[in-house]
Amino acid sequence: MAQKTKNNLPSPDASAEVVTHIGSGTRVVGRLSGQEDIRVHGTVEGVVRLGAALFVEPEGVVLAEVWAHDVVVSGTVVGNIHAENAVVLTATARVVGDLRSPRISLEPGAAFRGAISMDPPDVEALEAEASASRGYGASRSAAAPTVRGAISERQAPANGETRRAQAPARTQQSSVRLPPRRAQAFTAAPTRAPEPRVWAREPVRPAQRLPAAPVAFQPAPFQPSSFQPAEDDTIIVQHAAIRSSDDRPRRRTGALPSDLAAERTSDLAVGAGDEPRKKLARPKTLARGKHKVERVD
Amino acid sequence: MASTVIGSSIVIDGEISGEDHLVVHGTVKGRINVRDSLVVENGGLVEATVESSTITVNGTVNGDISASERAELRPNSTVIGDIRAPRILIADGASFKGNVDMGG
Amino acid sequence: MAVSVSNPSTAPCNIGPRIAIRGTITGDEDLIVEGRVEGSISLSGHLAIAQVAVLEADLEVDSIDVHGQVDGDIVAQTTITLHEGARVVGNLRAPRVVIADGAQFKGTVEMDVQLPASITRQQRR
Numbered sequence: 001m002a003q004k005t006k007n008n009l010p011s012p013d014a015s016a017e018v019v020t021h022i023g024s025g026t027r028v029v030g031r032l033s034g035q036e037d038i039r040v041h042g043t044v045e046g047v048v049r050l051g052a053a054l055f056v057e058p059e060g061v062v063l064a065e066v067w068a069h070d071v072v073v074s075g076t077v078v079g080n081i082h083a084e085n086a087v088v089l090t091a092t093a094r095v096v097g098d099l100r101s102p103r104i105s106l107e108p109g110a111a112f113r114g115a116i117s118m119d120p121p122d123v124e125a126l127e128a129e130a131s132a133s134r135g136y137g138a139s140r141s142a143a144a145p146t147v148r149g150a151i152s153e154r155q156a157p158a159n160g161e162t163r164r165a166q167a168p169a170r171t172q173q174s175s176v177r178l179p180p181r182r183a184q185a186f187t188a189a190p191t192r193a194p195e196p197r198v199w200a201r202e203p204v205r206p207a208q209r210l211p212a213a214p215v216a217f218q219p220a221p222f223q224p225s226s227f228q229p230a231e232d233d234t235i236i237v238q239h240a241a242i243r244s245s246d247d248r249p250r251r252r253t254g255a256l257p258s259d260l261a262a263e264r265t266s267d268l269a270v271g272a273g274d275e276p277r278k279k280l281a282r283p284k285t286l287a288r289g290k291h292k293v294e295r296v297d
Numbered sequence: 298m299a300s301t302v303i304g305s306s307i308v309i310d311g312e313i314s315g316e317d318h319l320v321v322h323g324t325v326k327g328r329i330n331v332r333d334s335l336v337v338e339n340g341g342l343v344e345a346t347v348e349s350s351t352i353t354v355n356g357t358v359n360g361d362i363s364a365s366e367r368a369e370l371r372p373n374s375t376v377i378g379d380i381r382a383p384r385i386l387i388a389d390g391a392s393f394k395g396n397v398d399m400g401g
Numbered sequence: 402m403a404v405s406v407s408n409p410s411t412a413p414c415n416i417g418p419r420i421a422i423r424g425t426i427t428g429d430e431d432l433i434v435e436g437r438v439e440g441s442i443s444l445s446g447h448l449a450i451a452q453v454a455v456l457e458a459d460l461e462v463d464s465i466d467v468h469g470q471v472d473g474d475i476v477a478q479t480t481i482t483l484h485e486g487a488r489v490v491g492n493l494r495a496p497r498v499v500i501a502d503g504a505q506f507k508g509t510v511e512m513d514v515q516l517p518a519s520i521t522r523q524q525r526r
Binding site for chain 1: 299300301302303304306307309310311312313314315316317318321322323327331351373
């Protein structure tokens with residue numbers, strides 16, 4: 001394209017196949033929002049709020065807080081990234097900041113420093129951020145579609161659901177597998193800990209249940225709060241059998257022994273603890289002491 | 298020379314600067330300063346002071362326009378603001394309100 | 402007690418799915434964990450965490466492939482890879498970290514990030 005051609009620029013009419021892209025010699029400082037994909041080859045500073053995908057190309061630089069539906073980074077990003085669907089850092093990505101999205105993947109070669117949390121983006125923060133600015137077209141995407149999108153995302157693949165459900169089910173209070181009566185009694189009990197591990201895709205709001213989740217999923221004990229950071233004492237499993245016989249404060253896995261005892265009979269190929277946990281006698285511990293290797297007979 | 302295209306659903310509130318050709322189908326508020334050329338397409342809305350060498354308006358501009366080479370207001374364009382450029386073309390059908398300064 | 406291996410054998414050391422260990426594991430060879438480990442692992446070799454494994458331990462290894470559950474910090478000399486199905490809570494520190502789509506992770510990641518010079522002037526984190 002010659003230098004000063006008078007408006008011989010391609011795609012004269014709007015819409016159609018206009019692909020928004022920020023050229024490599026362009027710098028945008030401020031707030032960038034919209035509902036279509038953006039490819040950044042240049043520099044963007046400030047805030048990005050997109051209802052679609054943001055692609056940061058290898059030569060692109062984004063120094064901004066990014067809220068988008070999908071974010072694919074092949075360039076440089078300094079700032080937190082919140083995505084409703086997925087964040088992908090490719091091999092040439094250089095990211096410093098926190099990532100928050102239900103799906104996050106770092107490809108080999110990506111450089112990243114920051115925190116990762118696989119939760120749907122914080123709705124309150126999004127709304128606050130939207131109202132903080134004079135959201136133009138972006139305001140309509142503020143709360144509702146964000147949450148909806150996050151929810152639908154969670155409910156999407158059935159097999160993924162089962163996999164996720166099984167994993168937390170295993171680590172969840174073993175009562176999940178017990179007959180309901182006992183389960184209820186048990187789950188009411190837990191003294192310590194907070195919840196069993198709540199994985200990212202678990203609903204942020206209690207109302208949302210994973211539809212394909214196996215029956216065993218007990219909604220009651222489930223706290224919708226997003227994941228408690230592993231600060232400490234996430235008691236994964238506590239079984240009545242253990243608590244009764246071993247009062248030593250257990251840091252985490254309470255169910256170690258009974259877990260294994262139960263697993264004895266179950267197939268371990270998939271997530272352990274699928275079978276109903278019977279109340280089994282505790283396996284003999286070979287040696288008491290700081291370091292204990294428990295053998296399951 | 299690369300180009301930058303702002304799609305129709307995009308809203309930029311801030312400053313755009315650089316050396317690329319800039320085509321605006323969406324909304325830009327603030328400032329635009331691109332070295333080469335700026336085209337505001339039909340449907341595009343620019344509420345900003347605009348500086349470029351060649352500026353072509355098919356859409357709406359509320360703000361001052363400064364072109365170092367030429368400014369062109371096409372039919373159906375709407376410009377409210379001052380225009381400063383050595384060469385100006387205001388086509389039939391364009392609406393314009395503001396001052397014009399062609400002085401060098 | 403610490404379990405220390407000085408004689409690498411051909412078959413990799415394997416902690417089976419029905420074994421639970423509480424304590425410190427150190428070694429100079431590759432290790433595969435399929436059971437439960439609570440404590441810490443310090444290995445100058447490759448650590449593989451199977452899908453069914455549950456670890457509540459801080460890991461310090463040469464390289465690691467996680468397919469299971471880890472609750473603890475992971476420090477690697479070369480690469481940390483979280484595969485699909487991995488469930489990790491903790492901090493990762495390594496020159497290379499790979500998180501596959503489908504892996505669950507919560508925590509911080511610390512890699513060496515080389516930012517372009519133009520940026521480092523403006524912002525330093």
